Amino acid sequence: MTFRLEARGLACERDDRRLFQDIDLEVGPGEVLRVEGPNGSGKTTLLKILSGQLTDYSGELHWCGQPMRRARSAFLANLLYLGHTPGVKAALSPLENLAWYQALCGERGDEAERMAVLADVGLHGFEDVPVAQLSAGQQRRVALARLTLTPRPLWVLDEPFTAIDKHGVARLEQRLLDHAQAGGSVILTTHHELAPLGELRRITLGHRACSVAGE
């Protein structure tokens, strides 16, 4: 699996306030990049830019050496983005949510697969309960089930550990590590202290100059 997301000279302003500037980064197979910074420093904004959801920025984004505007459909076919809210439909059950995700991705899947993935994220017995009746951590787990259900090489995850219990955190850390070791890559934000995650690099927002460092 060969792929590379590159950003050169990224800068973004909101309401005449510069959030970040001069961001250069590259992410490829086996790599994990953690975006750090205090509340309001622009982490979510940067992740939305890197996942092709925002276009009001300056600088350049390339996917596999091609400008993003030309590579967009190939890029999106390789991307799995999970936002800082679970993004699940409250009126639907976990099973129905996963079927809906699969339909959005143009996949049919089957119910046995969805049941197995939900059991894997600790939702056995809750498959048919409306998501509105699940706890915050259980709702997050429905979203996290997509990591297994919709295999994609590049994961962009905004605060994926939010509301997850201690055991779930350890499972998710292992899941991120396994993904990187299998040749995938992860860009994430988290206020949670991470266990060692292979090729972890950090980019820190919230200073006049942004910094990128290895572990």
Ligand SMILES: Nc1ncnc2c1ncn2[C@@H]1O[C@H](COP(=O)(O)OP(=O)(O)OP(=O)(O)O)[C@@H](O)[C@H]1O
């Ligand atoms: N659509 C928008 N319009 C105007 N301002 C925005 C918009 N989106 C974000 N902002 C502002 O940009 C700043 C950065 O927001 P962002 O959500 O990227 O920060 P963050 O680092 O992810 O914060 P947190 O750690 O609290 O999640 C905030 O001050 C926010 O109010």
